[in-house]
Amino acid sequence: MTQDDMPRTVRGLLRALDRASLATLLPGEPAGWPYASLVLVAVDHDLSPILLMSDMAEHTKAIKADGRVSLLFDGTGGLDQPLTGPRVTVLGRVERTGDERLKARFLARHPDAALYAGFKDFGFYRIALERAHLVGGFGKIRWIDVAELAPPQAEGLVEAEAGIIDHMNADHADAIQLYAAKLLGRAGDGWKMTGIDPEGIDLRRGGEVARLGFDAPLQAAGEARKILVNMVARARSMP
Known part of the structure; x- marks a missing residue:
């Protein structure tokens, strides 16, 4: 994997996986501690992760106090030596969204979520990415800015x-x-x-x-x- 391949590898990982580990900062007891949780993810055309979360979840309470989050996408599943495989941590800021297109893209990716997506205590969230940290295997490690991650666009x-x-x-x-x-x-x-x-x-x-x-x-x-x-x-x- 060359340096030029790394942004494409990040995009491929984000799009290939339908779940990730979400890290937030807890606002209450125990205040200020990092909190990691499993979330289902879809990824928009611009690479923004889309989440559906319950208002009662600890990570949702956390992002209402501090919108800075990170997501770990783990592409090492099934490998005999997982540390030789790719994984990427993305950093960004999360906001609730009412965009119907983003909702539809998430539900196409996760059709079973339609059973509870309309509940009043659930909401859709979009993460505006700022940086990514790719570990593509031993010695293949790099921070990548969001501008370099930008995917190609297709008109219409x-x-x-x-x-x-x-x-x-x-x-x-x-x-x-x-x-x-x-x-x-x-x-x-x-x-x-x-x-x-x-x-x-x-x-x-x-x-x-x-x-x-x-x-x-x-x-x-x-x-x-x-x-x-x-x-x-x-x-x-x-x-």
Whole structure:
């Protein structure tokens, strides 16, 4: 992994994982202590993590007093030697959001959360990132500023995303299954697309998530159809 690869590695980790460890500072007893908790995460097109949290949770009480947080995304699962694998800690400031698009992106990533997302004591939150600390394995360690993390943008893709996902899941479930089985080596039926951004697509099957990256970033939403069709052809050509 070169220095130039590191921002892309961070983006890939954030998008590939659907949960993270959230660290906050407790405002009450024991005041001032760091508090780590497990949260479900979706990631927006600009790389901002999106959370759904209960007002009664200790971490929610903490961020109301101090919005500075960090999230650890651990990509070492399944490795015989976890310390050789990648993990990234991102730092940012969190604020509650009423943005319906962010809510929809989170619920597409975590469909079961729809059961409680509408409860009055739950709210959606967006984290504005400031820095990231990547440990890509032994000796592959670097702080990365948010400007360097900025993902590529594809004109019109944010607005077109929901329609693309609905169309693929409704009319091309077989293609999604091919992506998972042939291109990613994932077992089982019933994979769904949950997101698309300039660098790849997100898939889910029950409690499993998967990330399929594109060979090159999309420049505009209109390119999505061509690349999705090309990936089907590639998958069908594989033994």
